[in-house]
Amino acid sequence: MDCTKAANAVENTVCANKSLYDLDAQMGVVYRDLLKASAPAQAELKRTQRLWLKVRNECAENVSCLSQHYRERLQALHAQWQAAVAYQPDDLDKQALDDLQKRIQAASRDDPEFALDRVLAALAVKTPAGGFHGDPSAEDSLITHFPTAQPEGVGADEWRALTASRINDAAETGLTSYTLQDLDGDGQRDLIVNTYAGGTGLFTYVETWRRDGERFVKRSVESESSLFYTNDRGANQSVDWISLRGKTYAAYRNSEYGADRVYLLNPLKINVQVPAVTVRYRYDLDVPVLQHKDDGNSTFELEPDLHRALNLAVTKVNETAAILSKEPLCPVPATGAGDNDYYSFGPAHYSIEKVVDLAVFIGNDCYIGALVDWFGSYSEKNGLFAQLALRKPDSEDGSRTYEVYGRRHITEVSTSMGKIELNEG
Structure with a gap:
């Protein structure tokens, strides 16, 4: 909006309020980009925008009303833009997905525990890459900014293109690093922006910028966007940059008990329908007779009867289909805390x-x-590490916890096409 030409109460209110003005500026960017991306639907887009302006103008000088209408419209325009520009997997992507499935199935015959890991490592991208870090912020040691001086390993033409592109981070704040790597096979290195933002989930966000001659172009027009993120406290997520059928993919891995899901993300596109491989496992679980005390170092030995009882319980886990039982787990007495105390252990952290x-x-x-x-975290040394917590129903006594370990083997490797499903942790 050109505030020198504000002509009514609404426009004057927007120009006088920075938050509203920023929302209006965002809408202008998204609206113009959507017009470019959806040429066949331009007439309908213009019609709905004019209708929205009439509804917006009814807010007059009400800042709260204006803010709500702007945010709702922005959300709708973002969804339309995403649908218009979303990458549609082609035959080559489907062949790559089929290749990945067959490689994992073949590797599982010799290594049913780590077939997926071995295959992803073998497919790792081998094109030359270079990296550099952001400059520390003078105000906050946990924030970095895009460097002001040309980093070592960055070519003069790359630096000119980077400085001409107003590179921003993958998250609003955090520690950011940058990697230059050819992601689309055109001979020019593209940019991967990796920002550790921390927070309760210890989140890391990754966004990409495509080298387009004298500039780098961000994958998404949204001010804050990411190709993917990883949650390092709780959810078990990671990424491998791999090459299949001559194409580079961000193989985004999201895991839980009994399943690894790997999504083949096109690194420079908006991904909605994503090729995915799901690897399912069965575990041989064991409660060791030697358990660690709370200090993590000293151990104690389980009594034989207790050891047998705990192992008998965990051997039935593979046959248990539901988390919440439809029947009480323990017999419900005539008097006591009530049915709810007997159906579930309760919520987990x-x-x-x-x-x-x-x-x-x-x-x-x-x-x-x-x-x-x-979330299925697994290591070569220990396999699956889990815990079995016990409590007596209708009792004030605290719970007891025992270590459980498991070794897995692959039972199924399947493929699908759809949206990414995440463990939030």
């Missing part, structure tokens, strides 16, 4: 995944148990 609620019988006593893990 956001940083862990509750796999299943189950009954554990120790002697003549029935306990409510919950098997929890860290």
Whole structure:
């Protein structure tokens, strides 16, 4: 909006309020980009925008009303823009997905535990890459900004294009690093922006910029966007940059108990329908007789009867289909806290995944148990690390927790096409 030409109460109110003015500026950018992206639908877009302006103008000088209408319209325009420019997987992507599935299936015959890891490592992109870090902020040591001087390893033409492009971070604040790598095979290195923003989830956001001659062009017009993010507290997520059928993909991995899902993201496009491979596992679970005390170092030995009871309970986990039982896990007495105390262990902390609620019988006593893990986190040394928590229903006594380990083997490798499903942690 040109505020020197503000002609009514609404326009004067927008120009006098920075937040509203910023929303209006955002709308101008998205609206123009949408006009370019959806030529066949331009007439309808212009019609709906004129209708929205009439509704907006009814707010007059009401800032709250204006803000709500701007945000709702921006959300609708963003959704239309995303649908208009979203990348549609082609035959080559489908062939790459089929290749990945077959490679994992073949590798699983020799290595049913780590077939996926081995395949992704073998497909790692081998094109030359260079990286540099942002400059520390003078105000906050946990924030960096795009460097003001040409970093080592960046060519003169690349630096001219970078400085001409007003590069911003993948998140509003955080520690940012930059990687130059050819992502589309045109011989010019593109830009990967990696920002560690922290927060309760220890989030890391990644966005990409395509080299287009004398400039770098951001993958998305949205001011804050990311190709993907990883949550390092709770959810088990990672990415491998791989090459299949001559194309580079960000193989975004999102895991949970019993399943690894790998999404093949086109690194320079808006991804909505995404090729995905799902690897499913079955575990051999074991409660070791030696358990660690709270200090993490010293150990104690389980009594034989308790050890047998705990192992008997976890061997049934693979046959348990639902987290919430339709029947009470322990017999409900005539008097007590009520039915709810007997059906589920209760909610788990956001940083862990509750796999299943189950009954554990120790002697003549029935306990409510919950098997929890860290979204399927798995290592060569220990395999799956999980915990079995027990509590006595209708009791004020605290819960007891025991270590559980598991070794996995692949049971199925399937493919699909759809939106990304995330564990938020």
